[in-house]
Amino acid sequence: MFQEILNRVYDVVGCDRMYVELKLFMRYPMPGKYVPIALEDDESLSAMWLSVTQTSAMAMEVYIEQVPKEINVQSNVGYVPSMDFRDSMEVPTSAPNMQFESFTSMLSDPHYEHVDSDRDEDDDARELVDKAIKAGVPSQDWLRVDEVDQRLIDSWMTWNVTGSLTVASEFEIGQEFASLQQLKNFVKAWSISRNQMFRVLESEPTKYVIESILGDITCGDHPLISSDFVADLIEDFIRTDPSFKVQSILTVVKNQYQFSITYKRAWLAKQKAISNIFGDWEKSYQELPRYLQALKESNRGTVVYWSTIPTQDPTTHIFRRVFWAFKPSISGFRHCRPLITIDGTHLYGKYKGKLLIAMGTDANFQLFPLAFAVVEEESTEDWSWFLACIRSSVTDRKDLCVISDRHRGILAAMNEPGSGW
Template identity: 25%
Template sequence: MAGGNIVAICQYGGEFVSNSDGSMSYTGGEAHAMEIGQGTLFDEFKSELTSMFNIDISGMSIKYFLPNNKRILITVSSDKDLQRMVDFSADASTAEVYILNKVDNSFCRSRSNVADSGTSIVATATAVRGGRRKRLTSGARATRARMRAADSGNPNAATNAAADNANNVRQKRPNVAEDADNCASRTIAANLGMPVVAIAAAPDNIGQQGTTTVDEVDERATRSVLVEPSNLLIPSVATPEDVRPLNLNSLWDNVITGVGQEFDNVKDFRAQLCKYAISKGFVYKFIKNESTRVTVKCNEQNCAWRLHASESSYKQKFVIKKMNNVHTCGGGNGKDGQRRATRQWLTSILKEKLQETPQCKPKELVRELYEDYGVTLTYSQVWRGREVAQKELYDTLKETYSQLPWFCERILETNPGSVAILSTSLDSKFRRFFVSFHASLHGFEHGCRPLLFLDRIPLKANNQFKLLAAASVDGDDAIFPVAFAVVEDENYDSWIWFLGQLKYAVTTSRTITFVSNRQKGLDEAVPQVFEDSHHSYCLHHLVEDFKGELRKGLWPQQVKDAMVEDFTRAAQACTIEDFNASIESIRNVSSQAADWVIASKPENWSDAIFSGSRYDHFSSNIVDSFNNWIPAKKESSVVQMVDAIQGKLMELVEARRESSNAWESTLTPSMEQKLQKEVSKARKLNVLCSSDTVFEVRGNTIYVVNIGSWECTCRRWQNSGLPCMHAIAVFDRVGRSVYDYCSRYFRTECYHLTYSASIHPIPDVGGIDFNSGANSYPPATRRPPGRPKRKRFNPDKTNTVLRHCSRCKVAGHNKATCEAVL
């Protein structure tokens, strides 16, 4: 055999069998052997297989096992995949190759989800047990969403109109609050024979979709507005014969993604886990179920699926630490299997349905839960869940109706120049609330760098609302809150709305640099609202994504850690040369990992390419300092949450203003410390004068410093705002003060401007009348037709029920009054 070649044992016509340890073995069929090497092309390989087995390979897929791994099948679909197979199997000298039908990836004795060419690895699943409920065929029944599209008379109308609307809403720029909320309403439309897809409704076509949008923004002096964006579509009624279960829960397939995923709290994790299990069609049980750690496993005996999550040690978030996504019981495929709902899940789903149809009866809800999610519940279970959902809805509605408008007015009265915007639906249901105090806006405009961090603040006990925040950093590199928003959910629409209000509130002419985790629609929302801004991706989340990509490989942990360090150096590199060196270091280990890094848009996270100014801030986790601002007992009320934030802001502004009065240095303490480190490095450098403003600085390498344009070829001066050691060496040579070349944002007088305005308390928050407007709750119900039925007591009616004593067995009395002697 030629050097570098391997023997491929090609098999076709057999079946896979799952072993007790989760591995798979192939039995039956016929097998042939052929020699392949690095120079073998994929088309030649397919041609050889066609002649070997006398089959049409175009309808087949080619897969193989990695050495010492009989659990995961890897797909071969290109020349590069074939070369990887030869490389991976070089030590073993042989590779077992299987030819499978593409139309039937379920095997006779086991069904397996296979990985595609090393990019994603999905666990195997065994055959479904015969005693489980089978899902109806896709062609037998139509979903309610499909019926909506069919009612229009044109089966393609819903899909085509929705696609046009999606294009329109992406092209329209949400300039102020009036435009920002138009993108918020979402509807579901489907074409007959096509999957259900969520699409954004265009503002111009909202009337055709059955929704209404009314946004009014007052002048800056008023700053308070009641926005009534949209009503949801009322679902059409379908008979049991026209429904197919399990049609909408596919949207939950990715709510659990794997190790490293973060959740606000343990309640949020449990809620998402329930959605994931319902979507995948399996039942789990808790091994540990505590406030700081949760361990669950599949309820089927001997199934390998298992997940462990616990509270993060460095952040107040709940993180998945371990996850085995292998279902050896046949579950987890989303097609078959039982589904078990929790009371929290049922309440959240019923609240959504009651917002659409408040008068929906429990019997209808039982049917819709089975139609939409495949969950079978009793009438009494749904009735009790409906009562809890109605109470939570009415409590929120009462607060929105009576407290929040009053609270907006009081914010503007006590803190003139602030922004407080309330967004509700047409029937006064709460949707969103935005607040930015005048002191925060003034401090950001006059003392902070044009740098904003966007993130969601995790709440400890409340999953009903999401708290969004925008924060900057002051001259001492401390967090400076700018704006907050309480929204119903974190998604593209809520971020578009929040950024629209932020643009209205922050009236600055500076070009702002945003730092975010780019998730939940932020990647698209930021450039759409702030067109001329710069958007940087959070390095922490990028590193976690890169680690997840490296888990798919078979490298030792030390090699993975070295590639992560190279990735971090690439993000912090100031020059193209340093960036390319880090990428090449990764490529020497894995070209696929290097390609992933290049495909992750380094122009948005590497200092060598990024066009904005981050001032050495690479992560958006700076807003994690807000985690303890809101007590858990105040999270149930929007007013109490905002009031708690206002109290913390007031204390923060006063404390920092008080401490800065004692500063005597030109720069803030943290910046002075950074500058002195650079000064100590500059003493070993040699300076050559080229002109009055251009100098050559020599150390280990040669750099050119231009003090006229505040630039150095090392790019540290431009990126950080503080002179680098090369520039400091030039200042020492020409006798100039280094402080004259520091960014003004780092000066003590600029820090004083940041905290020059005060946040005033709202003294009468505790005196809010919780009962005002309460006569509107619950909403009036429509009287049924006909005369009301009455239950009348008939004294002449004979009692047909005979009660017998359980002691003496005589009729007419019970055991408590029995006087018989036995």
């Protein structure tokens, strides 16, 4: 899909691939500012569509960067001879500030004059075209929110922090912050953007006193850009797209603060952001009993079976496996075909395991979810327990046809005397 769109951009712009490479960027909303995110593949394109839907935005601005290619012919490097958008190519007579000018708005600006493509024989004209193209590339420093269409700003208001603060802002008497953590993050962003450090003299719930330390940071990595700071920076990205790439995190930090961080720190920041949004692995397992209990209470007749390992503390049990089947599935299976498909799949995360699934087939030959279980592994014991739970609480229908991948655990469980299969 991305390649098709890129090809269409080349066609609409009328740009010759031999001379110029086009790069696409979406203008992604962040608290009080926007940052450029490269559109490079289907995954990044899907993330853009998801961003539009989740922010209720009317549009996502996309920018085109023209990168002249070096070719081994007697021609000016930046010259684009076949760019004839709407039968002409319009280039600026001067080099205006292009921080927020999209490519289409550049073409429609009345201050741009027509240049005929036949002028490639004139060396002076080619040089002017080359300079114009390079001057027309949008800047990567997208912080001037005032130049954006107000309708787009309004549609992204949920992304803005109190007072629409940016790293370019100055502190003022009377500024308000939603929390102490927000104030700390703003102080860090302010210091990083000015290539400085600070020391904390006093930190209380209602009082935060700092002292600025003069002197530029000479190394490529700013000490204040910690994994916690980056996690807060990218939280909106991760909330929109949990698969947001670590390499993109490195780009965001570099573009916004002009400092580089290590891949490990960016990866750690992503894990912290995921934990902040969705909860960490330990808390997720602690919430699982409450979650399944809520399912039972809101879906009367839903079946849940636990298997845990007791500990010396009677209030603490170690998770072993859990089975559940929803009441609508149990009731509906009576009207399905006498067929069950069972299989298991890996769980990926900090804690490994397997998800066991049983599916039925309705009268319209559509899959019908029947029962689920999370177990440690696909052992004979686990499959026996899963199939026994189905027999005791989901269906006791005779002459059921079972389709499986003939896993040895499944075959052993099926052949056990008294298994009911």
